[in-house]
Amino acid sequence: MSTPSFVSPSQIRAQFSAAMSAMYKNEVPLYGDLMDLVADVNQRCLDNDPALREHLENTNELARLDEERHGAIRVGTAQELHTIRRLFAVMGMSPVGYYDLAPAGVPVHSTAFRALHEDELKQSPFRVFTSLLRLELIDDEALRNEAAEILSRRQIFTPGAIALIEKHEQQGGLDAADAEQFVKEALETFRWHTAATVTSAQYDALHDQHRLIADVVAFKGPHINHLTPRTLDIDAVQEQMPQRGITPKAVIEGPPTRQHAILLRQTSFKALNEAVRFTDQGDDAQGSHTARFGEIEQRGAALTAKGRDLYDQLLTATREEMGGAPTEANAQQYYQTLAKHFEAFPDDLVELFKQDLAYFVYTPTAQGLAKKGKYPADISMTQLVEDGDVRLDTIVYEDFLPVSAAGIFQSNLGDSGTAEYKQMSNQELFERDLGSAVMDEQRLYQEQSQRSLAQCFAALGL
Ligand code: OOG
Ligand code: NI
Numbered sequence: 001m002s003t004p005s006f007v008s009p010s011q012i013r014a015q016f017s018a019a020m021s022a023m024y025k026n027e028v029p030l031y032g033d034l035m036d037l038v039a040d041v042n043q044r045c046l047d048n049d050p051a052l053r054e055h056l057e058n059t060n061e062l063a064r065l066d067e068e069r070h071g072a073i074r075v076g077t078a079q080e081l082h083t084i085r086r087l088f089a090v091m092g093m094s095p096v097g098y099y100d101l102a103p104a105g106v107p108v109h110s111t112a113f114r115a116l117h118e119d120e121l122k123q124s125p126f127r128v129f130t131s132l133l134r135l136e137l138i139d140d141e142a143l144r145n146e147a148a149e150i151l152s153r154r155q156i157f158t159p160g161a162i163a164l165i166e167k168h169e170q171q172g173g174l175d176a177a178d179a180e181q182f183v184k185e186a187l188e189t190f191r192w193h194t195a196a197t198v199t200s201a202q203y204d205a206l207h208d209q210h211r212l213i214a215d216v217v218a219f220k221g222p223h224i225n226h227l228t229p230r231t232l233d234i235d236a237v238q239e240q241m242p243q244r245g246i247t248p249k250a251v252i253e254g255p256p257t258r259q260h261a262i263l264l265r266q267t268s269f270k271a272l273n274e275a276v277r278f279t280d281q282g283d284d285a286q287g288s289h290t291a292r293f294g295e296i297e298q299r300g301a302a303l304t305a306k307g308r309d310l311y312d313q314l315l316t317a318t319r320e321e322m323g324g325a326p327t328e329a330n331a332q333q334y335y336q337t338l339a340k341h342f343e344a345f346p347d348d349l350v351e352l353f354k355q356d357l358a359y360f361v362y363t364p365t366a367q368g369l370a371k372k373g374k375y376p377a378d379i380s381m382t383q384l385v386e387d388g389d390v391r392l393d394t395i396v397y398e399d400f401l402p403v404s405a406a407g408i409f410q411s412n413l414g415d416s417g418t419a420e421y422k423q424m425s426n427q428e429l430f431e432r433d434l435g436s437a438v439m440d441e442q443r444l445y446q447e448q449s450q451r452s453l454a455q456c457f458a459a460l461g462l
Contacts, residue, residue: 006173009092010115010123016091016183017126020071020190024227027192027292028272030246031227034294037237037244038229039066045232052232058363059393060122068230070297072129073190073222074108074215076151078433080222081132083157083165085434087186088113088128090168092120095130095438097399098430102421104406106413107137107210109430111438112400118448121398129400132433133216137421138209147206147217150198156221161185190224192274192292200278200287211413215291225412226268226295234265234298241269246294249411250328253404255311256339259347261300262358263311263397266404268295271412293412301394302445307357314341315403325407349392350385359395359445362456372461379462381453390456395448399441 025032042065046053056062075081085095093113100109114127138144157165164182168174174182196203198218207214216222231237235257241248246269254265271293278287303311318334318341319325326334345357352358362381368389384390431437 005175006171007176007179008123009090009173010120012174012179012183013091013093013115013126014067014124015179016186017067017069017124019183019187020126020224021069021227023187023191024071024224028294030269030272031294033244034241034246034269034296035229037240037246038231038296041236041240042066042232044236049232055393058391059361059396060118061396064122064125065230065232068125069227070112070127070129071190071224071227072131073224074131074133074212075156075222076133076135076147076154076216078132080151080156081130081433082435083162084130084189084222085113085436086165086169087157087161087189090165090174090182090186091126093126093128095434095436096444097441098427098438099129099400099402099405100427101131101402101406101409102134102137104403104410105421106212106406106409107134107421108132108212109134109426110405111430111434114398116439116444125398127398129405132430133213134421138213140209143205143209146202147213150202150217154197154220156189158185158188161189189221191221192223193220194274194276195220196276196278196287196289198278199280201280203278203287203289211290212409215289218289223292225291226293228266228295228297231296231298234267234296237296238267249407251326251331251334251407253407254401255300255315255345256335256342258300258342258345260349260352260394261298262303262307262345262394263300264399264401264404265298265300266295266408268293268408268411290412295408299396299398301352301358302397302399302441303358304356304445305442306355307352310345310357314344317341325410349394352394353385353392354382359449360392361395361449361452363391363393364456364459365389365391368460372459375460375462377462381456384460389460395445398444 075084092115094116095111096114097112108131110129110131112127112129115121135144135148164178196218197220203214203218206217234252238248238252249268252265252267255262271290273288273290276287276289318338321337322334346352353360365388385392
């Protein structure tokens with residue numbers, strides 16, 4: 001049955017992303033201030049850097065820039081993760097990548113739900129970093145059982161959301177009215193609730209185990225804990241945050257400042273202290289909980305497996321030299337050490353291409369098109385690039401980084417609780433709970449780059 005009246009999943013995702021942003025701005029006004037700062041910085045970058053503007057135009061990123069954001073949630077049970085996957089599927093979002101945060105002392109493992117194809121990403125790049133609490137990492141058995149029991153009693157989806165997810169699965173889509181209703185219903189799952197589901201004593205016990213455990217277990221649902229706009233100059237945002245009354249975390253996570261940005265750089269501001277009401281308390285909220293925060297990201301080139309290995313190696317070397325994760329006290333020294341190690345990572349497009357370190361889209365130039373039909377059949381892309389017949393643009397990295405994610409978690413969990421969990425990462429178990437395999441992000445970038453390569457050769461008559 002084909003029903004032409006279905007709204008595209010990308011349209012639903014765009015609507016949902018806008019609704020989420022409006023809700024979060026209302027709940028956390030500092031997020032609005034941060035968006036204003038990011039908009040100012042981005043405008044200045046575009047005015048001052050015509051090459052950057054041209055690159056973003058060429059890769060369809062300019063139009064989506066103002067719409068671009070990611071959020072993060074933490075769910076408590078396999079059942080919740082499973083249903084969240086079905087909910088995101090309505091919006092054309094699939095699980096990409098597996099992130100194990102346990103080695104960094106955070107008892108979760110995660111994936112990112114996002115659109116897969118560049119045409120869909122262009123319409124809405126909205127993504128949600130989604131973590132599943134690993135209760136099995138709680139060593140106190142009584143507390144572990146109590147947490148599981150509390151979680152088993154909650155229902156984080158509205159009946160309306162469930163009904164529309166099922167309708168979507170049966171029909172293969174939703175019409176405009178259903179889509180609008182779906183966005184409303186789905187939003188409820190991510191809303192903040194002042195009323196906790198536990199007593200203050202239960203909260204304290206969970207919190208003493210790990211603040212994250214309290215955040216997941218003590219509330220009615222997986223409130224969105226941050227929403228992150230994309231900036232073109234994260235150094236400028238980090239520097240200007242204090243002037244706007246926002247306190248940033250100690251260091252920017254990820255690679256250093258470069259001419260050609262790679263992967264992902266992130267920083268955040270400290271979580272808010274919010275009033276909550278425990279079940280043993282009266283109507284006036286008396287307790288407090290810190291969970292929700294703000295984050296900014298700058299996205300750069302997706303790296304090939306070879307490039308990613310080099311990145312991991314240089315980051316590890318930096319951290320080893322520093323004797324661990326950076327702190328407020330050694331931030332400047334950390335940046336210097338990071339920059340020193342990353343001198344080994346080429347910062348020139350042609351070099352990145354020749355050494356197969358990053359993924360590219362290939363655009364024939366006017367000069368190249370003029371030579372159509374006159375090329376030797378065996379001419380290589382390297383030759384075309386070097387002759388100026390093909391323009392290189394890096395493909396933007398759409399995913400996350402586990403070491404950085406751990407840094408973002410930690411900055412908002414307080415610097416205590418950094419015990420390492422020794423248990424093995426367990427992608428298989430995660431995928432079983434999720435109800436599907438996670439996509440391999442390398443494959444997605446490879447395919448995009450192959451598509452572009454084929455189109456470019458075809459346009460040049462090769
Ligand atoms: C997720 C932290 C990770 C990112 O951007 O790397 C993250 C969380 O705090 O739940 O959002
Ligand atoms: Ni984030």
